[in-house]
Amino acid sequence: MFGSALIIFRETLEAALVIGIIAAATRGVSGRTLWLIIGVTCGVIGSFIVAALTDTIADFAEGSGQELFNAAVLAIAVVMIAWHNIWMSTHGAELARDAKRIGSEVKDGQRELSAIAILVALTVLREGAESVLFLHGMATGSETSLMSMLTGGALGLLGGAIVGTLMFIGLMRIPLRWFFSVTGTLLLLLAAGLSSQMAKMLIQADWIPALVTPLWDISSVLPTNSVTGSILHVLIGYEASPSGMQILFYAGTIAVIVGLTALVRRNQQQQQQQQTPQAKSELSAGTS
C-alpha cells in the first residue's frame, strides 16, 4: 500500500503543483473554476485513454512513439503557458486593479481560460496515464490486494492534492503588487522546464543530438530525485545533470516568451498612443 501511495503521490505532485500555480495565476478571471474543472476532468479521462493506447503509441516510430507523444504534449503545454503569459502582460494590470474589488472579474478571458484548461488537461494527462498504468500493472501483478492498492492510490492522490492546495494558498498570500509578476515568472520557468523535458524526450528517441551529456553534474550537491530536487524539477525544471541541448531549449524558451511578451506589450502601447492623436485629427477634420 505504501509503495503505491508513494508512486501515485509523486505522479500527482507535479500535476497538483502546476494546477495550484495556474489556479492562482488566473485569479480574477471570470469562470476560471469551471474551466479548471473541465481541464482536470478531460485530463483524467485522457489518462485512461492514453494508458489503454500505450501499446499502440509505443509501437510508433520504431519504438520511440512514447517519446514523440510526450514531446508533442509538452510542446502544446509550453505554447499554452506562453499564450497565458502574453495575455497576462496586457491584462495583468487590469486584473490586479479589479482583484481589489471583491466580486469583480475580467469578462473577456474565455479564450485565455480555454488555453489554461488545455494546459491543465495535458498536465493531468501526462502524470495520470503513468498512474493508471502503474495501478493496472499492480492489479494484474496481484501481489498486493486490490483494496490495499486502491487505498494507497487514494492516499497518494490526497497527498498530492494537499501539496497543490498549499501551493495555491501560499501564492494567494503574496501581495497584489507583486502577485502577477510572481505567478508569471513561475509559469515562465515552468514552461522552460517542460521545454527541457521535451528536448530530453527527443534526445531519448534519437531525433535530436544531446550535444554535451551532461553539460554539468551537481548531483552530489542536489540530486534530482531528492525531495527538494523533485519539487524544483517540477517547478523550474531542475536537473542535476542536464545535457547541453536541454539547456539550449530551456534558455531558448525563456528568451522567446519574454521577447514575445515585450513585443506584444510594446505594440499595444503604440496602438494606444496612436489612437489618441488619430481621434483628435478626426475630430478636427469633422469641424473644418
Added chain:
Amino acid sequence: MKLRHWICALALSPALAFAADNEITITIKDHKFSPAEVRVPVGKKVKLIIDNQDASPEEFESHELNREKIIPAKSKGVVYIGPLKAGKYPFVGEFNQATARGVVIAE
C-alpha cells in the same frame, strides 16, 4: 537476423556486453533486469532495447542517465543513451524498485 544473432550471443555470454552497432537488449522478467550490469563504451551513443517479458508494465528510469520510459507489458521499448563519460549509471524499474535494479557502466 543480425539482431537475433546478437540477442542470442548476449544471452549466452554476459561478457559480450555490446553489439558492433552499439545495440544492447535488456530483458525484464519477474521484475528483474537481465543483464543487470550493462557495459557500454565511453563517448558512444548506445541503443538500449528493453524487452519487458512480464505481464505488467514497467518504467525504465535513471536519473543518472537522464532517462525515463514506460515499457508496456510483453513488449519492447527503445532508449538511446550516451555518449557517456566513464562511470556508473544506475537504473531502476520504477514500478518495482525493490527488485528491478541495474547499472550501466561506461568504460
